[in-house]
Amino acid sequence: MDPEKAHHFTFSLIRIVNAIPGLGAINRALFRPKSKDSINLWGLHFPNRVGLAAGFDKDGKLYRELYNYGFGFIEVGTVTPKAQAGNPKPRLFRLPEDEALINRMGFNNGGVEELAERLKAKRPKDLIIGGNIGKNKLTPNEKALDDYRICRKALHPYVDYFVVNVSSPNTPNLRDLQEKEPLKAILRALKEDDAQEAESKPILLKIAPDLSDSQLDDIIEIVEETQIEGLIATNTTISREGLNTPGSRVEEIGAGGLSGQPVRERANEVIRYLKQNAKTDFPIIAVGGVQSKGDYQEKLDAGASLVQVYTGFIYQGPSLVKRLLA
Numbered sequence: 001m002d003p004e005k006a007h008h009f010t011f012s013l014i015r016i017v018n019a020i021p022g023l024g025a026i027n028r029a030l031f032r033p034k035s036k037d038s039i040n041l042w043g044l045h046f047p048n049r050v051g052l053a054a055g056f057d058k059d060g061k062l063y064r065e066l067y068n069y070g071f072g073f074i075e076v077g078t079v080t081p082k083a084q085a086g087n088p089k090p091r092l093f094r095l096p097e098d099e100a101l102i103n104r105m106g107f108n109n110g111g112v113e114e115l116a117e118r119l120k121a122k123r124p125k126d127l128i129i130g131g132n133i134g135k136n137k138l139t140p141n142e143k144a145l146d147d148y149r150i151c152r153k154a155l156h157p158y159v160d161y162f163v164v165n166v167s168s169p170n171t172p173n174l175r176d177l178q179e180k181e182p183l184k185a186i187l188r189a190l191k192e193d194d195a196q197e198a199e200s201k202p203i204l205l206k207i208a209p210d211l212s213d214s215q216l217d218d219i220i221e222i223v224e225e226t227q228i229e230g231l232i233a234t235n236t237t238i239s240r241e242g243l244n245t246p247g248s249r250v251e252e253i254g255a256g257g258l259s260g261q262p263v264r265e266r267a268n269e270v271i272r273y274l275k276q277n278a279k280t281d282f283p284i285i286a287v288g289g290v291q292s293k294g295d296y297q298e299k300l301d302a303g304a305s306l307v308q309v310y311t312g313f314i315y316q317g318p319s320l321v322k323r324l325l326a
């Protein structure tokens with residue numbers, strides 16, 4: 001089956017299964033881990049350290065059902081101010097020999113208002129929700145700040161933390177916003193807007209695994225200067241190095257972000273570098289290639305406070321979180 005169709009199929013299946021009276025509770029009993037690897041961070045209580053990474057439930061259509069599969073937190077988005085279709089299909093590809101995916105979805109989503117509406121629904125008391133925010137494809141980078149501000153404001157009442165996504169490879173020129181000056185301007189403005197709210201919410205920045213050491217030094221400086229609450233490391237990579245999948249197949253797939261096993265070690269390196277070189281001890285959410293308990297432990301050993309999964313959930317299925325925390 002086409003991987004995007006398979007995603008929609010699984011999505012519908014999760015919804016249907018959990019709508020059957022009693023089956024949600026059975027799923028919870030089967031898949032929510034007993035171990036309480038809980039942690040308090042930014043004034044939030046995370047029931048465990050494993051979260052669902054951004055991009056799986058972009059529009060917040062399934063977070064209550066996904067909770068049954070054990071996640072301690074779920075990140076919705078990336079969402080943009082206006083709905084947009086994303087890139088032409090096919091745009092999601094499986095690389096089974098590498099336990100990896102390549103995607104060039106391009107922030108397909110229903111827009112921030114629709115997401116905010118869905119997040120008003122009653123949710124499990126201990127479920128932490130992150131809101132991952134981006135800019136519309138048609139918004140030029142000079143106006144990107146407006147898009148991030150619109151999304152932050154619309155989601156503020158409904159999410160527990162924010163993630164500023166400037167690291168997707170699938171929106172043209174988005175990653176230029178990772179440069180020092182534009183990034184500082186965006187984060188400063190979001191912190192100022194947040195300060196106007198009655199209740200402050202943590203703001204994190206999600207970075208690419210393809211940054212050089214000197215760009216990582218800039219990121220550290222930016223975090224320390226803007227006093228955002230932490231980082232998410234990392235997004236998908238544009239690198240195609242060291243893959244088992246034949247080169248001809250990789251070439252045929254074309255552009256997009258590579259996730260899963262091939263990004264695991266690079267994500268670890270980035271986290272270690274940030275931890276070793278930062279003067280302040282800001283928390284990092286690790287993401288990239290976690291498919292086993294060993295991979296999960298590696299991320300914690302690298303210095304991460306929390307860990308997210310995406311591709312591992314696709315390949316390993318609903319028992320993944322329980323196995324990571326066993």
Ligand SMILES: Cc1cc2nc3c(=O)[nH]c(=O)nc-3n(C[C@H](O)[C@H](O)[C@H](O)COP(=O)(O)O)c2cc1C
Pocket residue numbers: 053054055056058077078092101103105107132165168206234235236258259260261263287288289290308309310311312
């Ligand atoms: C199909 C797909 C869509 C994604 N969409 C987003 C997104 O909208 N925003 C985002 O910040 N990251 C997105 N990601 C990146 C993941 O959140 C994660 O950072 C990356 O896949 C590495 O983790 P993994 O190896 O566990 O998949 C997406 C990943 C995939 C595979």
